[in-house]
Amino acid sequence: MRLLQSLSRGLQTLDYLVEQAKPLRLTDIASYLGVDKSNATHILRTLVACGYATQGTDRRYAASEKMTSSQGSGPTAEAIVATRQQWQPVLKQLTRETGECSHMAVLASSQVWYVDKIDSELPLKVDHPIGSLGPLHCTALGKAFLAFGDAEAEQELKQFTPATLTDHKALATEISKSRDRGYAIDDEEFTSGIRCVAGPVFDEHGVMIAAIGVSGPTVRINDKRFEELGALVEKMCFMRE
Template sequence: MPANGQMKTAEGTQIRSVAKALMIIDYMASVQGELPLAKIAARLGMAKSTAHGLLATLKDFGYIEQSPFTGNYKLGMRLFEIGNIVGNSLDVRTVAVPYIQQLVGEIEETVHLAVLDKGEVLYIDKRESHQSLRIVSQVGMRLPAHCTGVGKALLAYLPESELKRVIAAKGLPRYTKQTITEAQKLGNELRQVKERGYAVDNEEIMDSLRCVAAPVFDHSGRACAAISVSGPVARLAKERFELAVTSVTRAAADISAALGYRPAAVGSDLLGT
C-alpha cells in the first residue's frame, strides 16, 4: 500500500481509513443495537487499536454514540439527520429526468415512468420522440397493472399476499387477445420478470403495441417505480427489441443507483489492517 494510505481500486483511488470507517457504519447498521469494540474489530478483521481510533473519530462527528454504562457503541443521530435530508431530496421523478431524456434519444420511442398506486399503474412522467407512436397515455393517467410493462415490472416484486389482494380487487380484465387473464399464468409471467430483470407487454393492452419495462429500486431495495420503452411491434423487433431491453434495464439500474440502491455489499478486500 502507498505510504499516503491510499489504495487503487477499479473505481479509482480510495482512502483506506475512510473505507474502514464506512465499513464500521455499514456493519453496525446491519446488526443494529449496541456492539462492543472487540466484536466490531473481530468482525471487520481490524486491530482493536485501529477500530478504536476510527470509532472515536466517528463519535466526535456524531456518527457513532458510546454508552456511558457499558462502553458499547451504536449508530449516532447524525446518520438519522443525514438520512432524512437525503431521503427528502430523492424524488424518483426528479432523479429520473436525465436518464429518461437519454433513453428517448437513444431508442427514439416513447418512454414512461410509473409507480404502482392502489393496485394500478400511475404514470408520473412521459416523453416522446419525433417518430414515436402516439400512445393514449399521459402523466396522471391510471392503467391496469397486469397488462402493462411497467405494471408487470412492479407486480413481480410484490409479496405474494399483496399480489393476491391486487388481483382480487382489480381482477384481470381482457383488453386484447394477448391479455393474460388467468392468475396462475400471470404468476408464472411475473416469476420470469424477476428472473430476467425486465417485463414485456406484447400487445396486451393495445394491439400493435409492444413495451419493455424494468423496475427501479430505492435505497431500501423496494421496487418504487418502473421505466419503460413503448413502440409499434414492427419497430420494437429483433435487434431493436434487444436494444430496448439493454437500454431500459441500464436506465433503471442507473436511476436505482442514483436513489441509493446498492444490490451488493462493499468488497471485503478493504478490511485489511
Template structure:
C-alpha cells in the same frame, strides 16, 4: 354535524375519483349515474371544485374534467428524494437514444401512477397514458415488472383488488397465467406488454430500486408492436437496463453478485 361533514367528504372524493376516469371530460348526468349522488349536489360540488381550480368546465360541451392542480397535490406524496426530478434527465436521454416512448411509474395499491412520459419526435405514438393517470398493474409492462419483484401473496392481493377486464385478445385475465408470466419476467430480467392494454402498442420494462433494495418504481420503453422484433430487443434492452441501473444507483442501490439484475424475487 360531524357525520354530515364526513359524508360530504366522501361525496367529493367519489366525484373526483370518477372525474379521474374521464380525462377528456364527463357530464353531470354521467357523474350522477356513476356516483349515485343527486344532480343538484353534484352541481354544487363541481362548482366548488371549479372555483378552487381543481376542475375546469368545457363551456361548449358542458363537460367537466380535472386540472393539473390535483396532480400537484398528489405529486407531494412522492418520497422526499423526489424521484421525478432525480431521474428526469436520464429518462429524457433514454427517449432520445432509443427513439421511442419512455415512461416512469410508481406503484399505488393495485395500480401504477405515471410520473413521467416522453415520446420521441422521431416516432410519434398515440398512447393513452398521461402523467398523473393510472392503470392496473396486471395489464401493463410497468406493473408486471413491479409484481415480478413481489411474493405470490402480494401479487394475489393486487389481483383481487383489480378490475379484471379483457382489453385485447392478449390481456391476461387468469391469475395462474399471470403467475407464469411473472416467472418468465424474472428469468428474462425484464417485463413485456404484448398489446395487453392497447392494440398495436407494446413495451419492455424494468424496475428502479432504492438503497433498501425495494422496487419503488418502474421504467418502460414503448413502441409499435410491428417494430418490436428481435432487433428492437437487442437494441433497447441494454438501454433499458442501463437507465434503470443508473437511476437506482442515484438512490443508493448497490447490486449484489447474487442479484446482478434489478428484477428478481
C-alpha cells in the same frame, strides 16, 4: 426545470389537503387552485383513484392515511417528486437512444399511475398521458411492480386484447420470467400493435418506488428490437441501484 401543470396541481392539492384539519368542499379546493370545478374534480378523482385522497359521504375530500401516516403503503408526494427529478435524465436518455416514448409510473393501489413521460419525436408513437392510470397485469410498468415490488394482481384479470393474460397461473409464470430477465414486457397485451418494456426503480432502502419503461409500435419493434430495448432498460435501472 419546467413543472408539468397537471402533476404540479395534483401535488398542490395533496399539500393543501394534508395541511387542513378537516375535509374540504370541492369549491374550496377549486378556489385554492384557481381552477374551475370541472378541473378540480378531475384532479381529485385521480387522487382518490390512486389512494392519496378520500371522499366522504358528505362529498368532502381529505388526505388519505397514505399521506397522513408514516404507516402509509405508498410513496409520499415528496418521494414522487424527488424520484421524478432524479430519474427524468434517464427517461430522456432512453428516448434519445431508442427514439421511442419513455414513461415513469408509481404504484397506486391496484394500478399504476403515470407521473412522467418523454415523448418520441416520431409521427407514430405511444402516449400514456401524465395522470392516467393503467392495469398491473397487462402493462410492462405494472408487471414490473408485480415482479420486483410487493404489488399483487387483482383477482379478476380483465382482458384488453387477445394477448392479455387472464389466467393467474399464466401471469405468475410470466412474472417469474420477468424476474429472471431483469425487466417486464407488454407484448400487445394492453393495446394491440404496441410493445413495451419496463424495469424497477428502487429507493435507498431497496424498496421499489417506481417503474420506468419504453413503449413503441410493433411496426418498429420486432422480436430482436424488443429484446434490445429490454436489455437497455435493465441496464439503466440496475446500474443506478
